[in-house]
Every structure is written in C-alpha cells, then in structure tokens.
Amino acid sequence: MSIKDVAARSGVAFQTVSKVLNGKGSVTPATRERILAAVAELGYVPDAQARSVRTRTTATIGVITIDFSNTTIAQHVVGIEREARRHNRDVIITSVDEQGSDCERSLRILRERRVDGIIVNAPAVEDREDIAELLRTGPPTVSLHHLPGDNHTLVHSDGRASALLPVRHLLALGHRRIAMVTGWSARRISHVRHQAYVQALEEAGIDYDPALVEEGRWDVDEAYRATHRLFDRSGDITAVFAQNDQMAIGVLSALHDRGLRVPADCSVIGCDDIPIATQTIPPLTTVRVPFYEAGETAVRVLLALLAQDTSQPQTDSDQAPRDVVLPVHMVYRSSTGPVPE
C-alpha cells in the first residue's frame, strides 16, 4: 500500500499524489479531489521512513533518560513528549541505568534513527566527560542537568534557590538548629543545595555544623534512617530540610516514630512539590519545582537550536550555548512553624 496504489486508483502519476499530500505545486481541484478520495478509500498512510530518507529529516526527538518511575523524572519526560507533540515531532525514548553505562548505546541508537535532536535527562552522566564529548559529535543536544564542558545547552530549575528559599523560611521562623537530609552525594544538585544551605545559614550568622547533615540518597527509606541518625546525634534539632519531598516523607515518618510532633516539636520542609505533598501528615511545606515546564522548555530550546543550525547564522554570538534557569517558589503548608521554646 503505497503512493502508487493511490495514483493507480485515481488515474494519475504517483508524483502528483505526492504533490497533493504535501501541498506543493499546483493541482486541479478536480484531480485533487479524486486523489484525496482514493486516499480515504484505500486508507493510505504515508511512510514516514521513506520520506525521511529523501528529506533527510525525521521530525523526531530522541530522549536519553534514567528510570522515570518516580514523579519528578516522569514529569520531565511527559513535558518533553507533550511539547514535542505540539510541534509535530515524535519522541523516541531510550533509557540508561543509574550508572549511565548504557549511554553510548542509547546515543548510537538515536544516531541510527537520525533523530533531529536529543534531550538528555540522565544525571547519571553529568560528570562523564566521555559522554559529553560523544554528545558533541552527534545531533544538537539539550540537557536537563549539568554536563562537563561549557558548550552545552542546558535547561534546568534554579538549584540554589530550591535550597535557599526553604532554609531562609526556616530561619525566618526562628530556627537555628536546622538539619538537612541530602540527595545522593554523587549528584551535583545535592552539592548545589548543600552550598545554598550553608550560604543561607551564613546570611543569618550561623556556623555550618556537619553533624546536622546526613545523606538520604533521594530514597524514602534511607531518609527515614538518616533522620534517626541525625536525632540520635543532635537532640536539639528544631527543623529539617529534606532535599526532596520523597525524602521529606521519610523524615516525617521517622519523627513520628520518635514521638516528635510536626511542626510543634520540629519543622519539616521538602523540595519539588509532588502531588501527595498536600496530604502528608501534616501537609508539607515545600518548594515548587517546574518539572513539566523544564521538559517543555527543553523541547522549545532544542527546536530553536535546530532552526538556527539550518538558517545562516548572522554572527557567532547566535550560536552561543544557552543556560536556561527556571524559577522555583515556596509553597506554604503546615509542616513548618515557629521554633519551639
């Protein structure tokens, strides 16, 4: 079932069918009708592969992503898919494991498929210089996290603010002994938030105390254990900042098990604003991070990059790599309160 069958059915040459289907050239309304009718009757569907071979463009965006079974990562991917769809682009997903070891394979697959561009959603490779280099040899790429080298296009939310805001909020409530459960220390965002935490404390004239920091590895159960470690060590903690909401849930659970009331005895603040943050016990004060928007923005930036590549760049500055930072903001619920007496 091809363009030729349609041509035969409508009594024209197959090239004419091609014109009608692409809206190119000029065709008599009469024959146009006949062709369209034949298309409908035959249920003809054009072959995107064959078209791609000719046009040398696939209208496809490749995505390299880690496991997206948790909400925040999934929102990135969903945002990408939606925005791509709006621009009539298809999306091919390739996954990499937590170590990013499959990344070369993913890249190869996407190159074989001649994707127009790639969006990287794999913090696992944020420090892999080999991957970053490999990426430079392929189609235009936008990353949702850091990549080695300074000529990559990045789209991400404001990592510093996502820690500055909540810690400042706790400080404003009078807290001085503020603990932190960090993400996986192998990830840059954990350190960025760590630094912002230190900075916020300094702003308030408080010395950094490493005893108040434990690693939760983004994991709800590990955060539970981390919280116990913190309180076993420092009984005077009055607030905990968890670097994501998932871990904040583990923190709430641990505090509950220790008989500490939130926020009366201890405040808890998270980060991300996942859907269930409204119904934790108590509802979680947190930072809203725009994951969908990040995915959508990445697509728009990538498309702009592609358009720029084909048109004649006026000056070199047009090609300057960009770094889009999306703002975050506080969401106040009831897991935070004034410091206890």
Next chain:
Amino acid sequence: MSIKDVAARSGVAFQTVSKVLNGKGSVTPATRERILAAVAELGYVPDAQARSVRTRTTATIGVITIDFSNTTIAQHVVGIEREARRHNRDVIITSVDEQGSDCERSLRILRERRVDGIIVNAPAVEDREDIAELLRTGPPTVSLHHLPGDNHTLVHSDGRASALLPVRHLLALGHRRIAMVTGWSARRISHVRHQAYVQALEEAGIDYDPALVEEGRWDVDEAYRATHRLFDRSGDITAVFAQNDQMAIGVLSALHDRGLRVPADCSVIGCDDIPIATQTIPPLTTVRVPFYEAGETAVRVLLALLAQDTSQPQTDSDQAPRDVVLPVHMVYRSSTGPVPE
C-alpha cells in the same frame, strides 16, 4: 556519510559493506577488516530509516499512553521500554489525554512510522468501540487494560484479587463495617474492585451497604474529602479500603485530621504498593501490583504475536487472542489491625 563513503574508503563496492555490516554472505577476513576499519575511522552509523524502507520492518514498538507522571502508569512505560530494549526494539511514545481524544492521531502517527506493533496504556479508551475497531485495522496490538470486543490481546494484573485480598484481610481481622474509597467510576477497574469488595463481604455474610462507598477518582485530595463524607455519614466505620495507595494517603490524612488513630481506631488498606507506602504514617498495608512486569510481559506477548504473524500459522487456534493475568499479593505493614472493641 553513507555506506558508499565506507566502500570508497575501503576500496570495495558498497554492497559488500552492507554484507559485512549485516553478517550476511561471506567475505574475506582481509576485506572485512578493511571495511570495519573504515567504518571506525569514518564514524559511520547506518541509517535505520533507509534500512526500514527496504526490509519493511522497523524494529520499533509504538506506545499509546496517558499521562505517566504518576508512579504506577510510569512503571508500565518503563517496563515496556526496558523489555523492548532487551529485545533490540526501539520505543516511540505517543500520549493521549484523559478523555482519549487524541488516540486517532496517535494511531495515525504510529502507522506512518510503520511500527511493528503497538502497546496501549490508556484506560481512557477502554470503552471506546471506535478506537478498538481502529486498532484492529493497524499493526498487532497488546493492551494493558480492557478494550471493547473479544479479540484483543490483553495483559493486566488480577483486578478482582486486588480487592478480594485486602477486604478479606480486613474481615479476618474482625472488621464488619468496611468502607471503600473507589477510583474514578468511569474506569472498569473501579467496578471490578467494587464487585470483588461486595463478593468478599458476602462470603462473610455481610450485606452490602452503599453508604460505605465513596468515589475518590484516584486523586489524593479527593480521597481526603471522600473519607470525610464517609465518616460524617457513618460513625461506626472501623476500616477503609482505598482502591489505590495514592488515595490511601488521602484517607490517612483525613483520619488523622478527625483525630482517629490508625490502626487503633480505624484500619486502612491500599492497593498498588507504591514506594512511599513504606513510610506513610503508619506504613501502609497494601496489595502489590506488578506494573513493571505488566509492561515487560506486554512486550514479550507482542513479540510473540509478531513472530506468529510472520510464520505460517499451523491452525487457527494459534492466533487465538490471549488474556494474560498477572497475580497480585498482600503486603502486610502496620496500617491494619484488629477491630477495636
């Protein structure tokens, strides 16, 4: 950069390169080496599109899915991608909205791309006869939920057991006034679980009381409100079955706000076993539903279907549609306990 460039570089005809790259025919080790060397030096990557045009197979699986930003739906998709990758298949994602109105478009896109098969992950279309019919005209399809007509291949978890098990557990603990927060009533699974709930009660000689059922629409906030409606109406409830964990979290929150202790005053049981179920307050007794496995199984079944299509079917019975049902099982944590005095 094509196969011809490689041929020129290694001094052979381009067809010979094709043979080497595909392991077909026989080639002198010497020339083979030369060709492989040229491939490496040039960084040649074959064009999957062009190959597809010839071979009339794309090694691609299309996925039609609703928004997968919640864990359970995402696990389906992740399972699909992983298993497809293991079988060297690529995955194209197309999303449909909650009403399934984009489904025709998705299907068209996947047909244009000549995907080998399709996996449907969109409960939104489970009662759409038009879509089901359309699906029959396309490539082989496996659905992760019901579809109208009885000749579709289905892969899903045991919906009845996912309600029978938890309700029986509550009954065994002595509960008699067991409330239920249902999913969205527009979805079949809500009704399947509703029926199983009624059946479990009947087994215990308890009459069904509609006052004990409220709709939570799969939503954490709506489940919170539904719980208040239930208890405003019936003060004697001693246990609540939420049709998914997300809603169970809303139930826990509502009970907490009403000053009811879980499980001392009221037991709560969920369904799905999402990751944070271990750290809710209290940790949630629930039913483990194998979402990853469902996605993986769907791919395997689809691949089997494709293999069967190409080989000569011995008898008609070989083509019989299948209905794979994955087992579920209880996970006991501390949100359930014996009925209070």
Next chain:
DNA sequence: CTGTTAGCGCATTCAC
C-alpha cells in the same frame, strides 16, 4: 568471494 542489477516509498527537478 565479490560486484551487478534491481527496487523499497518517497520528494524534487524539469520537461511537456
């Protein structure tokens, strides 16, 4: 073992 001939479905250029 190698190269030749053929054609997949489509878009584009240029005659008519």
Next chain:
DNA sequence: GTGAATGCGCTAACAG
C-alpha cells in the same frame, strides 16, 4: 497542471 527521470541509503537476489 501533469508526468518522466533521478536519486536518497539501503538490502537482496543473482551473476561473475
């Protein structure tokens, strides 16, 4: 306005 010729990158059958 329409169709013939041409080629995209590749695989497959066959001839040398």
